Amino acid sequence: MSGINEDSVRGGNIIKDIGTDDDWQPTEIESLCMNCYKNGTTRLLLTRIPFFKEIIVSSFNCDHCHWSNTEIQSAGEIQDQGVCYTMKIKTKQDLNREVVKADSATSRIPELDFEIPPFTQKGSLSTIEGLLDRAVAGLEQDQPARRKTDPDVAARIDEFIQKLQKLKDVEEEFTLVIEDPSGNSFVENPLAPLKDEALTVTKFKRTIEQDKQLDDINAMRNEVLVFDTNCPECNRSAKTNMKLVNIPHFKEVIIMATNCDNCGHRTNEVKSGGATEEQxxxxxxxxxxxxxxxxxxxxxxxxxxxxxxxxxxxxxxxxxxxxxxxxxxxxxxxxxxxxxxxxxxxxxxxxxxxxxxxxxxxxxxxxxxxxxxxxxxxxxxxxxxxxxxxxxxxxxxxxxxxxxxxxxxxxxxxxxxxxxxxxxxxxx
CATH class of the missing domain: 2.60.120.1040 (ZPR1, A/B domain)
Incomplete structure (x- = not known):
């Protein structure tokens, strides 16, 4: 994040093992709320998860409009191999296991034929119960409008939400699968360094499609795309450069610049990288x-x-x-x-x-x-x-x-x- 200075940051050592110091406080940064444009607080926690790696946990909260957001990022690079965690949930205690879900991970519950595709949710540090709650919240988000426009579909989604909610009672064993081609997701083994019979961890070689998907995301944020176009002044062939840029305290935008070698005409144009705002x-x-x-x-x-x-x-x-x-x-x-x-x-x-x-x-x-x-x-x-x-x-x-x-x-x-x-x- 930009704008961090000595006066606005409070905290201790940069990285500590999670849960090892009760007095350890996250770094707090005053930052702009993208919902009401007043100042809120972003809390950054650079932590090391035992038997895993370092991650950055960021949590934003606005006292004015009460908008909040939490996400995680890996403090390391994309791993050499992908990782797949298969967890058998047998008791309510299993729901308390910590989970790091990167945004590149796919989450599945085979018993319900339920899947959350990659890049549809931001990365999160949660528990298995928290993942279920987040899935329910995502399904419930558009239900009020859907009940008016398509009540039959809304009723089927409500029925499925009840099945997800019932999983938290753990009346029957079910399976959670988290498959992450970046290798940066994690499910806690409370018995570590001993083997956990309920948890299976497998490494895998990424497919060409998975490698391309991860590469495209990184490349899109750094690469300048060039394509042929016509100069708006002389109509001769010219080059247009396009780049995705993240503006601090705002959002992603697409900048396009055209330079004509024939007449010297130069122009730039900006398109929002996001949707029309609600207001x-x-x-x-x-x-x-x-x-x-x-x-x-x-x-x-x-x-x-x-x-x-x-x-x-x-x-x-x-x-x-x-x-x-x-x-x-x-x-x-x-x-x-x-x-x-x-x-x-x-x-x-x-x-x-x-x-x-x-x-x-x-x-x-x-x-x-x-x-x-x-x-x-x-x-x-x-x-x-x-x-x-x-x-x-x-x-x-x-x-x-x-x-x-x-x-x-x-x-x-x-x-x-x-x-x-x-x-x-x-x-x-």
């Missing part, structure tokens, strides 16, 4: 110093830009998606409105209009130079824009982030009103 987001920055011009800005294609002091508003369709600095965004606005405006030159230019546009360009230059204090507002109805908090993980005194419920018209602009995600197969 829109309005980010307001009070620009008080020229140093604010260096802040990173992600303006999505659904974001409008406003500067109240200049009585200026740029619609969300203009400029498209961009990942730049605040100075770069203001220069792009000046280019669009003034320098590259076809109506500012030639016979079509009206003297009064030309003068107003030039005055506006001069005001933008003064804002860039730090000579004028203004408020810059990014209003994104899809919630996919971002403005860097240079004080992160501390709150930014000059910036406010407001989430709001979209109007019917705004949902119409995003095409959400007619979007059907439940029971769509019935229309075919």
């Amino acid at each position: 829109g987001t309005k980010i307001t920055l009070h620009v008080t110093d020229v140093s604010d011009m260096t802040r990173d800005v992600l303006k999505s294609e659904t974001c409008a830009v406003l500067i109240p002091e200049l009585e200026f508003e740029l619609g969300m369709a203009a400029l498209g998606g961009k990942f730049t600095t605040l100075e770069g965004l203001l220069k792009d606005i000046k280019d669009l409105i003034v320098d590259k405006n076809p109506f500012i030159s030639g016979d079509s230019g009206v003297t009064e209009t030309i003068q107003k546009l030039k005055e506006f360009g001069g005001k933008i230059e003064k804002v860039i130079a730090g000579e004028v204090d203004v408020h810059i507002i990014l209003d994104d109805i899809a919630g996919n824009s971002y403005l860097q908090n240079v004080y992160a993980p501390e709150p930014d005194p000059e910036m406010t982030i407001e989430k709001y419920t979209r109007t019917f018209e705004q949902n119409e602009d995003l095409g959400l009103n007619d979007m059907k995600t439940e029971g769509y197969e019935q229309d075919n």
